[in-house]
Amino acid sequence: MGPTETIETGVTGASPDQPPGAPAGQPAEEPREASRRPFVSLSPSAIGAFKSCPLAFRLSYLDRLPQPPSVPAVRGTLVHAALERLMLAPGPERTPDRARACLAEAAAALADHPEMTGLALSPEESAAMLEEAARLLDGYFTLEDPTRVRPIGLELRMRAQVGAVRLSGVIDRLELDPDGELVVTDYKTGAPPTQQREQQTLAPLHLYATLVEQVIGRRPVRVQLLYLSGPEAIRADTDARAGAATIARAEALWSAILRARARDDFRARPGPLCDWCGYRPHCPAHGGDLAVLLASASPDDSGDPATDDPTGDPVALDPAADGTGGPGIGDSDTGHTGGDLGTGGPGTPTPG
Numbered sequence: 001m002g003p004t005e006t007i008e009t010g011v012t013g014a015s016p017d018q019p020p021g022a023p024a025g026q027p028a029e030e031p032r033e034a035s036r037r038p039f040v041s042l043s044p045s046a047i048g049a050f051k052s053c054p055l056a057f058r059l060s061y062l063d064r065l066p067q068p069p070s071v072p073a074v075r076g077t078l079v080h081a082a083l084e085r086l087m088l089a090p091g092p093e094r095t096p097d098r099a100r101a102c103l104a105e106a107a108a109a110l111a112d113h114p115e116m117t118g119l120a121l122s123p124e125e126s127a128a129m130l131e132e133a134a135r136l137l138d139g140y141f142t143l144e145d146p147t148r149v150r151p152i153g154l155e156l157r158m159r160a161q162v163g164a165v166r167l168s169g170v171i172d173r174l175e176l177d178p179d180g181e182l183v184v185t186d187y188k189t190g191a192p193p194t195q196q197r198e199q200q201t202l203a204p205l206h207l208y209a210t211l212v213e214q215v216i217g218r219r220p221v222r223v224q225l226l227y228l229s230g231p232e233a234i235r236a237d238t239d240a241r242a243g244a245a246t247i248a249r250a251e252a253l254w255s256a257i258l259r260a261r262a263r264d265d266f267r268a269r270p271g272p273l274c275d276w277c278g279y280r281p282h283c284p285a286h287g288g289d290l291a292v293l294l295a296s297a298s299p300d301d302s303g304d305p306a307t308d309d310p311t312g313d314p315v316a317l318d319p320a321a322d323g324t325g326g327p328g329i330g331d332s333d334t335g336h337t338g339g340d341l342g343t344g345g346p347g348t349p350t351p352g
């Protein structure tokens with residue numbers, strides 16, 4: 001690691017992968033001052049959110065307005081936490097029974113978290129959520145043999161200067177394959193993507209691989225998405241060309257975000273994702289009044305707005321993902337504890 005790199009742990013959320021954008025909608029209402037707050041880095045989730053709907057990106061990552069807690073987001077958080085605990089156990093002990101025990105431990109640990117209590121579930125509803133989480137864990141065991149996994153990092157928060165962009169993100173699992181090569185793994189608790197969208201859903205993983213290469217100095221040879229509900233694994237090899245293309249796309253998105261921010265122009269982009277968007281009741285594209293939301297909601301000022309992936313999977317923007325992004329424990333696909341690796345770098349463009 002470089003001299004500015006750090007390692008830390010903490011609870012985060014999951015981040016949903018976002019499909020491509022839908023038709024452009026109407027301009028957002030006059031942004032409030034919160035959207036002018038500086039932010040210093042972009043996560044793959046934030047990038048995906050901006051591509052899907054600039055207004056939702058602004059509300060979640062710049063205004064940092066929390067979305068209501070949701071069962072899918074909390075369930076994703078629990079599953080990620082259970083898998084993290086499972087991977088901390090010695091290889092031979094990573095059994096389905098142990099996974100269920102880890103789930104129970106994770107549920108107990110998060111019992112008093114506001115996102116959990118905010119659901120106000122009945123005992124029956126809570127049991128149903130846990131049973132669905134257990135079913136997802138069962139799906140995990142059909143995708144790989146966890147006794148053979150050699151994790152070297154879990155819920156790893158990484159930051160690095162990549163080209164003109166300071167990237168950050170939380171990696172569910174970094175491991176060594178049988179040849180000693182690095183592999184990036186991301187768990188998903190939402191529905192697997194269509195075949196046409198597979199490569200797109202891998203894009204954040206390539207960003208993570210780029211982060212790893214930047215921070216550790218070795219490029220992972222492979223990235224994989226484990227969709228527990230399929231269950232289905234989507235894997236891809238990495239190479240220098242794909243890495244360069246990933247950086248170029250991130251730089252282009254960063255520039256687009258800077259331009260949008262300079263103009264205070266974050267347009268609503270209605271599409272299928274709206275059904276999973278917690279901002280919908282106030283969204284002008286759906287007849288809502290954004291001013292009401294901006295006047296009444298309390299922003300979450302903790303952390304770095306565009307850096308945090310409130311649950312590995314994040315802002316509920318993707319029907320294929322199961323989380324809600326934004327501040328909270330449910331970064332749609334995570335809500336996990338993890339380490340943090342980061343490299344700083346001079347000349348980081350910081351809007352505002």
Ligand code: SF4
Binds near residue numbers: 053056
């Ligand atoms: S409801 Fe749809 S258009 Fe409105 S902010 Fe959410 S994702 Fe964007």
